[in-house]
Structure formats: structure tokens, C-alpha cells
Amino acid sequence: MFGVIGIVLSLGLLIFLAYKGWSVILIAPILALFAASFTLLDGGSVHLLATYTEGFMVNAANYVKNYYPVFLLGALFGKVMDDSGTAKSIAMFVSNKIGHGKEIWAIAIAGGIITYGGVSMFVAAFALYPIGAALFKEADIPKRLLPASIAIGTFTFSMTGLPGSPQIQNAIPMKFLGTDLFAAPILGLVAATIMFFGACIWVSRRAAKAKKAGEGYGKHADEHIHAINSDGLPSFVSSITPILIVLVGNFVLSKFVLPNMDTSYLETDYNTTAAAVMGSWSLIISLIIGILVAILINYKRFDSVMKSLKDGVQGSFLAIMNTASEVGYGNVIKTLAAFGIVGGALMGISNNVLINEAIASSVLAGITGSASGGVSIALDAFGQTFLAQAAAAGIDPQVLHRVAAVACGGLDSLPHNGAIITLLGITGMTHKESYLDIGMCTVVIPTVAAVVVVTLGSFGVV
Known part of the structure; x- marks a missing residue:
């Protein structure tokens, strides 16, 4: 009983402190040990130093070992796309083509294209904000709706729904299930459709309601929006080329090239299987080629290619360590006797394995404040x-x-999610101003999509 209380208190503190801006890398191990200490009140024994070094750190290190190549190459690709102006070029092209009156849809689509191509959601948010702010101000759409509009394209359908997405949330299941990024394409497209249209319609209606009430863009102190200038930016065709290379390259490698290679040595020499690594290999190779092509096409647009690569490497460290710390925290919680009660409850909710999996994945993502950590x-x-x-x-x-x-x-x-806090910081908004719409677009509607996917999957749809 006390162990369950310890888990709840620990989780509450993690959410509260992360929401307040404390580093997850610092507080996650402390709160994991805090939860573990409640085992003593239940009459059990706990060794805090061993829990830290052999529990928290081992699991955090395993996460880094398994996924750092994807984080590193994703960060490098994103930084190259950002510094060369290609991400902004894509966003501007989409916004210009969709035109006046569809600003919310334009930002969501632009974000989806960029993140579906392999650019990290954080880079996409930075690239989209100045364009989105200028469009929203010109159309007199409340700025408080801009974070949700950016989140639609970067945190939802392109992250977990669209088959082939190179985002880490879509990559992690490959290792455990022997699948690839294009798994269950029909279900993925259905989920992506629900998330995209559901969220865009929601925010559009909120904007229409605000306009009817006489609410405009609003006055925002210390905001400096410059006119959108496309001078010096690469063309849309050259900008989209590295993204297409990542997507097409990954498809060809995972479906046709790597499966035909002799990988018998993996089981004898490395104690793993081809199914466990093929998906990651195809993604790694595709991202490397995409990075090289992006540099070659836009070489003259970089102030310094070496600096861009260096900044990308540094950015990957914080991204993976934040998630690894959340994974370490979650795995310590998982080993506690009290978690057996929680785990038993999660696994015993239904006789349908898809329902249990969806609940476990979502609940653990909520506990850690991380989609990749949860899954x-x-x-x-x-x-x-x-x-x-x-x-x-x-x-x-x-x-x-x-x-x-x-x-x-x-x-x-949920409000303590690091990406949400970062997005609000980029846009200069607060939870009070914008989280209702963010939550509807990134929590409620994706949950509806998950219910539909579970239902269709139960009837054999793939």
C-alpha cells in the first residue's frame, strides 16, 4: 500500500517539478529513489545505491545504446535543414500555396512535411514559429492558437501515425516487435487522418469563435515579427529532396535491400536477430544519405558546415539524456513490488491484447511525460x-x-511534457493561454485515433 503511495507521490512531484522547469536529468533519479524508499514502509528492503547504479543507470544507458544513432542523425539532419534554410523554405512554400484564410491548415501541413521527413519536432517548431506568427498576425487570428497549430504538424500525425515516419516514437517498436517504420500502413493512415483533420477543424472553429467574439491576434510584449523574406532561401524542390531521400531510401532499404542480405552472423556473433536491427539500419543509412545530400545541395548557404554539425551533435545529447532519464525513472518504478499492482491492473483491463497495449503505452507515456519513454x-x-x-x-x-x-x-x-514546455517557450505563450487547445490536439484527438486503430486492428485491418 505504501509503495503505491510512493509511486503516486513521486509521479506527482515529477510532473510538478518538470512543469516548473526543473531538469528531468536531475530530478528523475532522485524521485525514482524517493519512490523506491517507500518499499521500506511495506516491510520490504531496498538498496538505494544499487537501485541507482544497477537499475536507473543501466536502463538509461541501454536506452542510449539502442537509440542514440537515431537521435544523433535526426539532430544532425534537423540542424542541417534549419541552417540551410530548407525547413523555412518548405514552410513558406506551403503557406503561400494554401493561401489566405487557411493559415492554421498551412502551419499544420508544413509542420507535418518537415517532421515526416526526419527533422526533429523542436527544429520544426523553431522554423514554423516566425512564419506562423506573421501569418496569424496578418489574418488577426489569436496568437494563443498558434502553439496548437504548430503542435498538430509536429507532435501528432507525422510523429506516430503516418507509416514510414522516421521519428523515434515510430522507430522504437521495431526493436521489440521485429517490424519496420511502415508497419500497418492502413491503420497508420486512418490514425493520421483523424489526428490531422480532427485537430485542424478544432482549432479552426476556435479561431472562428474568437473572431465572432471580436478577439484578434492580441498585443504581445517583446514580440518582434519581421516581414517574411524568401530571398536567399533554397527552392522548394531542392528543399524537399533530402526529405524524399530519407523516406524513399528507408522504404527501399527496409523492404528490398537489407532483407536480402546474409545476416546469419547476427545470431552467432552478436546475439541478436535481423528483425531486431533491420529497421534501425535502414533508418540510419537513409538519414546519413539525407544529411550528405542536404549539405551538398546547400553547401554555399551555410555559414559553417562544421559548426552546424557540431551544434547538431550537442543538441542530440540533451534530447537523448532527457528521454533516457525518463526511461531510467520508469524502469525503476517498474521493478518495485508496488508496480506489480499497477502492471497487473494494466494487463488485466481487457482480454484484448491491443486494448492492454494501448493503455500501457499511453499511461506509461503519461507517467514519464515522454512518448518515446512510455512506449x-x-x-x-x-x-x-x-x-x-x-x-x-x-x-x-x-x-x-x-x-x-x-x-x-x-x-x-500532459502539461509536464518537455516538448510542450519548449513549444510554449518558443511561441511566448503560457499554459493558461494555450494548453486547452494543445491538449485537445495532442491528447484528446490522438486518444480517439488510438481507440479507432485498436478497434480496426481487432478486426484484422493492417
Whole structure:
């Protein structure tokens, strides 16, 4: 009983302190040990130093080992796309083509294209903000709706729904389920459609209501919006080329090239299987080629290619360490005796493996404040059980992949989520001003999409 109280208190403090701006890297291990200490009140024993070094750190290090190449290359690709002006070029092209009166849709689509191509959501948010702010101000749309509009394209359908997305949330299930980024394409497209149209319609209606009430863009102190200038930016065709290379390259490599290679040595020499690594390999190769092409096409637009690469490397450290700390925290919680009660509850909610997987993925994402952290912990803890239950029910592992990916993009976006806090900081908005619409677009509507995916997947749709 006390152990459950410790988990709840620890989680509450993690959410509160992260919301207040404390570093997750600092507070996650402290609060993990805080939760573990409550085991003593239940009459159990706990070794805090061992819990830290052999529990928290081992799991955090394993996460870095498994996913740092994707974080590193994603950060490098994003930085190259940002510094060369290609990300801004894509955003401007889309906004110009969609035109006046569809500003919300333009920002969402531009964000979706950029993140679907492999640019990190943070880079996309920085690239979209000045364009979105200028468009919203010109159209007199309340600025408080801008964070939600950016979040639609960067935190939802392109992150977990669209098949082939190179974002880490879509990459993690590959290792546990032996799938690839294009798993369950029909379910992915259905989920992406619900998230995109549902969120855009919501924000558009909110904007129409605000306009009817006489609310405009608003006055925002210390805001300096400059006229959008396309001079010196690369063309849309050259900007989209590296993104297409990442997407097409990954598809060809994962479907046709790597599966035909002799990988028998993996089991004998490295104690792993081709299914566990093929997805990551195809993504790594595709991102490397995309980075090289982006540099070659835009070489003269860089102030310094070396500086861009150096900044990208440094940015990858903070991104992966934040998530690794959340994974370390979640895995310490997972090992506590009290978590057996929580885990049993999660696994016993339904006889349908897809329902249990969706709930576990979403709840653990909410606990850690991280979609990638949540899905990683859920599949690490229950992945083999899910696979066995799915096989018994005749459910394709691809369905498990898509359900886990879509579901982790639900409760992860609670107010303490680091990406949400960063987005609000970029746009100069507060939780009070903008979180209602962000939450609707990144929590409620994605959860609806997850319910639909689980339902269709239960009937054999892949």
C-alpha cells in the first residue's frame, strides 16, 4: 500500500517539478529513489545505491545504446535543414500555396512535411514559429492558437501515425516487435487522418469563435515579427529532396535491400536477430544519405558546415539524456513490488491484447511525460507478452507496432511534457493561454485515433 503511495507521490512531484522547469536529468533519479524508499514502509528492503547504479543507470544507458544513432542523425539532419534554410523554405512554400484564410491548415501541413521527413519536432517548431506568427498576425487570428497549430504538424500525425515516419516514437517498436517504420500502413493512415483533420477543424472553429467574439491576434510584449523574406532561401524542390531521400531510401532499404542480405552472423556473433536491427539500419543509412545530400545541395548557404554539425551533435545529447532519464525513472518504478499492482491492473483491463497495449503505452507515456519513454518501457516490460497474446489471437505484429506508436502519443502531452514546455517557450505563450487547445490536439484527438486503430486492428485491418 505504501509503495503505491510512493509511486503516486513521486509521479506527482515529477510532473510538478518538470512543469516548473526543473531538469528531468536531475530530478528523475532522485524521485525514482524517493519512490523506491517507500518499499521500506511495506516491510520490504531496498538498496538505494544499487537501485541507482544497477537499475536507473543501466536502463538509461541501454536506452542510449539502442537509440542514440537515431537521435544523433535526426539532430544532425534537423540542424542541417534549419541552417540551410530548407525547413523555412518548405514552410513558406506551403503557406503561400494554401493561401489566405487557411493559415492554421498551412502551419499544420508544413509542420507535418518537415517532421515526416526526419527533422526533429523542436527544429520544426523553431522554423514554423516566425512564419506562423506573421501569418496569424496578418489574418488577426489569436496568437494563443498558434502553439496548437504548430503542435498538430509536429507532435501528432507525422510523429506516430503516418507509416514510414522516421521519428523515434515510430522507430522504437521495431526493436521489440521485429517490424519496420511502415508497419500497418492502413491503420497508420486512418490514425493520421483523424489526428490531422480532427485537430485542424478544432482549432479552426476556435479561431472562428474568437473572431465572432471580436478577439484578434492580441498585443504581445517583446514580440518582434519581421516581414517574411524568401530571398536567399533554397527552392522548394531542392528543399524537399533530402526529405524524399530519407523516406524513399528507408522504404527501399527496409523492404528490398537489407532483407536480402546474409545476416546469419547476427545470431552467432552478436546475439541478436535481423528483425531486431533491420529497421534501425535502414533508418540510419537513409538519414546519413539525407544529411550528405542536404549539405551538398546547400553547401554555399551555410555559414559553417562544421559548426552546424557540431551544434547538431550537442543538441542530440540533451534530447537523448532527457528521454533516457525518463526511461531510467520508469524502469525503476517498474521493478518495485508496488508496480506489480499497477502492471497487473494494466494487463488485466481487457482480454484484448491491443486494448492492454494501448493503455500501457499511453499511461506509461503519461507517467514519464515522454512518448518515446512510455512506449519503450511498455514494450520492454510487456512486449513479449503482447507478441504471444497477439499470435494466439491471430493478430499481426504490425498492428501491435501501430497501436503502440499511436497510443504513446496521447497522454505523453500532459502539461509536464518537455516538448510542450519548449513549444510554449518558443511561441511566448503560457499554459493558461494555450494548453486547452494543445491538449485537445495532442491528447484528446490522438486518444480517439488510438481507440479507432485498436478497434480496426481487432478486426484484422493492417
